[in-house]
Amino acid sequence: MYLALSMPQITDILSNFTDTELAYLYKFRLASYLPATQEKIKEYILRERGLDESTINNLVLTNITRTSSDHTQECPKCKSDKFIHDTDKVSCIVCGHTLVDFDKEEMRSELKEGFWELLGHIGEHI
Numbered sequence: 044m045y046l047a048l049s050m051p052q053i054t055d056i057l058s059n060f061t062d063t064e065l066a067y068l069y070k071f072r073l074a075s076y077l078p079a080t081q082e083k084i085k086e087y088i089l090r091e092r093g094l095d096e097s098t099i100n101n102l103v104l105t106n107i108t109r110t111s112s113d114h115t116q117e118c119p120k121c122k123s124d125k126f127i128h129d130t131d132k133v134s135c136i137v138c139g140h141t142l143v144d145f146d147k148e149e150m151r152s153e154l155k156e157g158f159w160e161l162l163g164h165i166g167e168h169i
């Protein structure tokens with residue numbers, strides 16, 4: 044079953060993301076969402092937040108060289124502190140990096156999950 048998120052729902056979720064987190068989401072996670080949802084995410088990032096491709100690339104480059112905070116709960120790839128906690132693993136909402144993973148097969152199937160399911164997780168954890 045495919046459920047596309049409405050623009051207000053996407054705006055609601057993504058308004059909690061920093062520009063840098065949006066840049067990572069745009070570059071590394073966009074392809075894992077349904078096409079209709081991808082379009083809405085792009086619209087939010089490019090129009091509402093006013094980020095363009097070169098700004099997005101710069102945000103990622105700047106973030107790579109940024110020193111991590113003392114924060115232990117930080118994604119090693121994008122340095123976000125937004126995670127999805129599942130029974131067998133913890134993964135980064137922003138870039139999809141998995142911190143704990145007991146079942147690789149399960150991880151692959153999760154990549155096909157729609158944004159709808161992610162929304163449920165986000166609602167619980169951020």
Ligand SMILES: [Zn+2]
Pocket residue numbers: 118119120121122123135136137138139140
């Ligand atoms: Zn991450």
